[in-house]
Amino acid sequence: MVKSCCAVGCTARFRKGSGLSFYRFPDDTTLERLWKAALSRKDWEPTPHSYVCSHHFVTGRRSFDPTHPDYVPTIFSNSTPFAQEKIAKSMDRYNNVQERRGKREESMKRRVAASALMVLTHLEDDVEEVYDETCTSVACQTELTMKDINIVSMCERFSI
Known part of the structure; x- marks a missing residue:
């Protein structure tokens, strides 16, 4: 069966290589x-x-x-020309929102990466102190706050 468009007034039919989807x-x-x-x-x-x-x-x-x-x-x-203009404006609005969303996400990634670096440095210092004090202990305790835990989870989310 030949593919053809079901829109009223449209005569488009599938032709290989036409670029029409x-x-x-x-x-x-x-x-x-x-x-x-x-x-x-x-x-x-x-x-x-x-x-x-x-x-x-x-x-x-x-x-x-x-x-x-x-x-x-x-x-x-x-x-109508009014409807076509409205469609063009909605496409512009969508592109602007996507651009702002991308910038916001990049900013968030940078802030998370900076915070993660601070948390990881803090964790390394804690682990070294615990290791120095109790070389025989397998478990160690850190002073992670909920904020630190959230930062680490954000790192996982953004694959940092």
């Missing part, structure tokens, strides 16, 4: 309802052979991130 309807019922609403087809139910082509996504491909504008197809031939 086709996406099946999602298995998630809530997301499927959103896709059906976006297509605006009355009394229509998608089948396992129903596809939406990449022309209907802002970036040209589907996203699995619910905050991304391409989580649901949005570009259609019957879209």
